Amino acid sequence: LGHDIHFHDKKIALLEAGPRKEYDRMPDSYSNRVSSISPGSATLLSSFGAWDHVCSLRLKPFRRMQVWDACSEAMIVFEKDDLDDMGYIVENDVIMSALTKQLDAVADRVEVFYRSRAVRYTWPLPSHSCDTSPWVQIELADGRRLQTKLLIGADGHNSVVRKEAEIKNIEHRYDQSAVVATLHLSEATDNNVAWQRFLPTGPIALLPLSDTASSLVWSTSHEHASELLAMDEESFVDSINSAFWSNVNHTDFIDTAGAMFRSAISLLKPSGTAVRQLPPSIAKVDPESRAMFPLGMGHAIEYVQHRVALIGDAAHRVHPLAGQGVNLGFGDIACLAHHLSAAAFNGSDLGSLRHLLKFETERQRHNVSLIAATDVLKRLYSTRLAPLVLLRTWGLQATNALPPVKVRI
């Protein structure tokens, strides 16, 4: 918003709980918190000049995504026919640094309060009355007071803004935690494929960072996650390799049924089954890079209220299996910025529900279906029960064979 021409005269304050993060050169080791950035998100970041900074620091584009089941041979491959990238794996610190640089560029309009925390919000009364200010009042931990026409809550899935605004949230804790780590491959390779295998305990994903390193995101039960963190490095590496390579979960029944289906498809559509590539094997893990955090799902009933808007995880939280969480947030930002820019050019009061509701409708329509689909997939793939495995095996194989459906995904 600070870079938007219609916001030339406006003042924006950004309250950031963490410290300022800016890098001129990335450290040699990779951070274990990474995100999969979609091309759409990259476009947003480049629209105000941040993507250039990301590119000059470091990122890894990937061209192909292979997703397969642990309980069967079913597999689906996403790739773009042209030479475009499907997405980019970027460390979160890199994105933060790029954003910090671009924030500095508009420092006359955007003031960033690092290491700050809001302790009290005072909401305006809905009907305009005489003496009290119609704006939102915010008191910071250090005693400073701010007032604003529009408060945007981007404070994560435990959003304080959302709670204080008394916006109800549908939430559900999965019995899963995600384990992240930075891994080193046994041998250098092009490494431009993202791998994900659905184990009964949860999906394990390998996201490329460079020719020799990848990032791990392994969603599994809380107990297993703790074990993985506690075990020594060699056992950890072995667990990862066997998770990707072992066929212990296959049953003859499913294998035969799957093979039959595949032959059926290849009769109908000869090119319908793609070549199965083999994921790289892991040699070692970066010490200190192992971490875990619990997973859950959430969706706020409303994204907006008079003078309040929620974006990103404050509005919705998803399972990492689709790699979409941060991209949904970027989509929220693009949409809200568009509506606010138009409102500013119309001279409207920025906190007015009239345009905030347009943002809410647009994003809820888009987000709800994706969040629901991610949740369904998570549950579908959490079981070994034969009927469901068969269902998802055939479903995956069929989807792999149908280009129109794959393109939509």
Next chain:
Amino acid sequence: TVKRLFSTSHSSVDSKEMKKFQLLAHKWWDEEGEYSALHSMNDIRVPFIRDTLLNMSSNYHLGNPLSGVKILDVGCGGGLLSEPLGRLGASVTGIDPLEDNIRTADQHKSFDPVLAKRIQYKSSSLEEIVEESMETFDVIVASEVVEHVADLEMFIRCCSQVLKPEGSLFITTINKTQLSYILGIVVAEKILGIVPEGTHEWEKFVTPEELERLLESNGFSVKTVNGMLYNPFWGLWSWMESTSINYAVHAVKSGAQGQSSPTDALSEMESEQHSATAGTAV
């Protein structure tokens, strides 16, 4: 000043009209209340004024499009239109004969430090400011006003006097047709309650032809006449070809030569936002 309440023949203010608005003076800023249709009318009348003025000028800044423009908002009410114009950079003077309206408007703008400086409100009729404001304003806006005025010709003449040569006059009002009676009064007031009952009197509605005639014969050149339509279901206004219900007019006061050029009413109106906003869309 009290004298305005009693003068009739030398004023364009109609005292009966003022009484109607007195009762609702504090309801202006409830976006979902009695004045919700006027709030949502901003979505088309502000871009109309903004884009017309931008098209006529060559140096402007998209972040402050109306900077340096002096606007008179006649019959400003609670300031519903003055505020967005002020936010776009204009220096706005809002006048309204009803003191309660001005009080509401003053109070509402007082919380915003930027607006408090850009907008000045005065409780006054148009005639009363003519003497001190000859040829002062670049733009006059008279939105939803002329259908409440007692003497329209005098109103227009006063507008011409306070407007700079080549200055713009923007009017939105309601046509005098069977359709406007059915929709504008019966449906809007009595059935759907979009407008408080008794607000409008069909007798005082003005046809675009009559308005054009009055404007042209008083030194204005009418540039644009366009129909407006309110959709009560969504609460949204849009432009339409037909002027049979609501319509908007843009007229320009002739320059120093005093010639009035023939009417060249354009029927196409650009209702899209200025293309610069597309830059932030992804």
